[in-house]
Amino acid sequence: MEKKLLLITVSIITNLVFTIHILYRNSTTWNPTWTSRAAIEAEDAASVSCSGHGRAYVDGIGVLGGKQPSCECNNCYTGKDCSILLSDCPVNANSGDPLFLEPFWMRQAESSAALVSGWHRMSYIYQDGTYMSEALETVIRKLHSVVGNAVTDNRFVIFGSGSTQLLAAAVHALSLTNSSSSGPARLLASVPYYAMYKEQAEFFDSVHLKFEGDAFAWKNSERNDNTTQVIEVVTSPNNPDGKLKRAVLDGPNVKTIHDYAYYWPYFSPITVPADEDLSLFSLSKTTGHAGSRFGWGLVKDKTVYENMKRYITLSSMGVSRTTQLHVLQLLNVVVRDGGDNIFHFGHETLKKRWETLNKVLSLSTRFSLQKIKPEYCNYFKKVRDFTPSYAWVKCERPGDANCYEIFREAKITGRDGKVFGSEESFVRLSLIRSQDDFDHLIDMLKKLVLQEGVEAHSI
Numbered sequence: 001m002e003k004k005l006l007l008i009t010v011s012i013i014t015n016l017v018f019t020i021h022i023l024y025r026n027s028t029t030w031n032p033t034w035t036s037r038a039a040i041e042a043e044d045a046a047s048v049s050c051s052g053h054g055r056a057y058v059d060g061i062g063v064l065g066g067k068q069p070s071c072e073c074n075n076c077y078t079g080k081d082c083s084i085l086l087s088d089c090p091v092n093a094n095s096g097d098p099l100f101l102e103p104f105w106m107r108q109a110e111s112s113a114a115l116v117s118g119w120h121r122m123s124y125i126y127q128d129g130t131y132m133s134e135a136l137e138t139v140i141r142k143l144h145s146v147v148g149n150a151v152t153d154n155r156f157v158i159f160g161s162g163s164t165q166l167l168a169a170a171v172h173a174l175s176l177t178n179s180s181s182s183g184p185a186r187l188l189a190s191v192p193y194y195a196m197y198k199e200q201a202e203f204f205d206s207v208h209l210k211f212e213g214d215a216f217a218w219k220n221s222e223r224n225d226n227t228t229q230v231i232e233v234v235t236s237p238n239n240p241d242g243k244l245k246r247a248v249l250d251g252p253n254v255k256t257i258h259d260y261a262y263y264w265p266y267f268s269p270i271t272v273p274a275d276e277d278l279s280l281f282s283l284s285k286t287t288g289h290a291g292s293r294f295g296w297g298l299v300k301d302k303t304v305y306e307n308m309k310r311y312i313t314l315s316s317m318g319v320s321r322t323t324q325l326h327v328l329q330l331l332n333v334v335v336r337d338g339g340d341n342i343f344h345f346g347h348e349t350l351k352k353r354w355e356t357l358n359k360v361l362s363l364s365t366r367f368s369l370q371k372i373k374p375e376y377c378n379y380f381k382k383v384r385d386f387t388p389s390y391a392w393v394k395c396e397r398p399g400d401a402n403c404y405e406i407f408r409e410a411k412i413t414g415r416d417g418k419v420f421g422s423e424e425s426f427v428r429l430s431l432i433r434s435q436d437d438f439d440h441l442i443d444m445l446k447k448l449v450l451q452e453g454v455e456a457h458s459i
């Protein structure tokens with residue numbers, strides 16, 4: 001009897017050990033090989049070449065049905081492997097999609113990869129009860145210190161879903177502090193300005209705020225009474241013309257938002273560290289990850305910061321925790337070598353693009369480009385040219401009243417000067433898109449400029 005009991009006990013213990021072992025092995029949480037499947041899927045997608053004119057993504061159409069990721073072709077390319085160039089296809093030189101940095105990140109595939117488990121940060125909050133990753137805030141402060149483009153001491157850092165959300169938060173926060181009796185605060189920016197400022201103000205239609213247009217026009221008008229509260233957005237380098245801008249307005253009734261989306265060594269000399277009350281930055285133009293929707297602000301005043309935070313909380317409860325992990329990984333790659341790799345790559349790419357563009361347009365008397373004097377860059381430690389994101393092109397012939405239309409007829413889609421509060425004689429052409437888009441733009445521009453020669457000969 002005793003022997004039987006012993007046998008049963010041994011059997012129970014053996015079964016228990018066996019079951020625990022099986023459970024442990026199958027547990028995705030503790031099995032250290034749980035990353036393999038995700039890694040294989042990611043590398044499968046990466047191995048689809050798309051003839052160099054497209055990309056396959058792990059979340060592409062059909063992937064969930066078990067199919068191989070299929071190619072998503074660049075503009076004007078088609079076919080299963082994107083090898084067919086469509087003839088007569090209009091060039092997209094419209095949006096500022098910063099794909100010029102994609103080749104850099106393809107080379108950094110390993111260092112920039114972040115693997116997200118199903119249980120990654122499911123909570124609304126981080127351990128400290130906030131919506132912001134402390135590690136990410138630290139790397140952002142480090143990024144500014146290695147680039148030398150902004151002072152972060154005595155500043156609150158705030159995250160947003162792109163600087164687009166932060167812009168709305170900043171305008172909201174500054175318009176709340178309006179103590180004047182002369183109506184809503186006026187939002188101003190000097191022409192040419194980034195259209196989003198106007199569009200947001202008009203769309204959100206707050207009783208506290210009204211978009212008033214050009215800051216210079218306001219300064220010289222009698223409405224500039226030194227009591228009406230005004231908020232000036234200073235975009236530096238400017239979108240569309242790439243110039244370093246300064247505030248036009250000052251005085252106790254003026255508050256300023258500095259939009260530094262383009263204040264990175266790719267686009268502009270870093271002349272001084274920005275040391276402003278409220279500065280906004282965008283990941284879209286820092287690393288090129290526009291699709292990740294991440295931006296940040298540096299804010300001096302605690303009340304303004306708290307009001308911006310309230311806006312972010314009420315509109316989205318902070319930025320996706322998964323995005324914050326991704327951004328942390330990307331910025332760690334950037335700061336690891338003091339930004340050497342990425343800023344040299346990006347700047348060299350844009351320098352070559354500007355050289356090519358200047359060469360083509362130097363043959364034209366019909367079109368002219370913005371001119372900006374070189375300045376000393378504290379990052380590259382030398383005097384250098386500006387290499388802005390956009391060509392701000394002027395149509396010089398009086399007969400070419402609508403420059404956007406002239407380019408559209410030549411199958412180049414730019415952005416109308418009027419969108420920036422400027423004149424129809426200007427068009428903006430994006431130079432930071434993919435290499436395919438840029439090469440195509442140059443081909444079409446050459447044709448357009450060649451026509452001038454033909455026209456001159458036929459006179």
Ligand SMILES: Cc1ncc(COP(=O)(O)O)c(C=O)c1O
Pocket residue numbers: 096161162163164165194235239259261262281282283284290294295
């Ligand atoms: C001057 C300026 N500010 C802000 C943004 C928006 O950036 P984000 O993608 O971070 O919302 C852009 C985008 O092109 C821009 O040109």
